[in-house]
Amino acid sequence: MGTGGARNWAGRPGWRPKAEHHRSLDVRRFAAENMLRPGAWTWRWLDPATEQEVASISIIGTVGRLTLSYTADGEAIRTEVAIVKTACGFGGARPWFQCPRCGSRVAKLYLRAKRFACRHCHRMSYASQSNDICGRTWGKQRKLEARLEANWQRPKHMHLKTYARLLAAILACEQARDDWLAGAMVRLMGGLDDLRKRFPDLAGV
Ligand SMILES: [Zn+2]
Structure with a gap:
């Protein structure tokens, strides 16, 4: 392990794991806590009512990468998440998680079915082509980048x-994904037109 010491991070009041279906990690919170650098950390989820820890994961930070270690349903899991940065404003850089599944840049990763992945991956895991298009182009783009x-x-x-x-x-x-999204919008609007024809009550919607 590189430089940096061990430190415990206590979840903040207002963090509401019960309000969400799935536990998540937010790269902006990590940045605010200065955890996107070499070191060893523990991220804890607290019950907002009792402030008791309900879950935690261990994090080893190296340059541009976090290694997450946690137990889910009795299984010890270790997984890596890349941290990427994009330019913003006047010389600043915005950090992102790179979704371990599709490679997209995202602010939040969600834990579901024992794995951390972006909202999109978790939602679309039983569907459709958007995931393929996004995944393919992101994979290609990552290699180019x-x-x-x-x-x-x-x-x-x-x-x-x-x-x-x-x-x-x-x-x-990037254009391929934009085009897919635009196409999806057109398909959606076409679908709405069909619905309006079949259900005149929807005419004004
Ligand atoms: Zn994803």
Whole structure:
């Protein structure tokens, strides 16, 4: 393990595990607690009424990566979550979790069926093509991004031509997801039109 000491982090009042169906991790809270750096941490979920711990996980932080260790239904699980950053504003960087399942950048990961993954993955685990399209393009984009420095910056040794080609390929991945979403909206609106024809009461909706 790298540098950094052990520390316990107590959940805050207002954290309401009972209000949610699933326990979650929020990268913004981790950032606020300065946990996105090398070190060993414990994340605890508290019962808001009694402030008693209801669950906890151990976290080992290394550069750009967290290793989560926890027990779910008697099974000891260890899983890795990458931390990625995107540029924002004037030189700042916003951290994200990279969903271990689909590779999307997300602020929150949810624990369900023993695994942490994004809301989308957990919801769509029994459905449809959106997951495939998002997963495929994210997987491809991740590989492309791995060849660049943080925030899509050009590595010093990389030719401008190569850099331009990589950037274009990354943008194409983003575009593919945008297109899919736009298509989904069109399909949804088409579905609404059909419903209005079949149910005149919906005409004004
Ligand atoms: Zn996901």
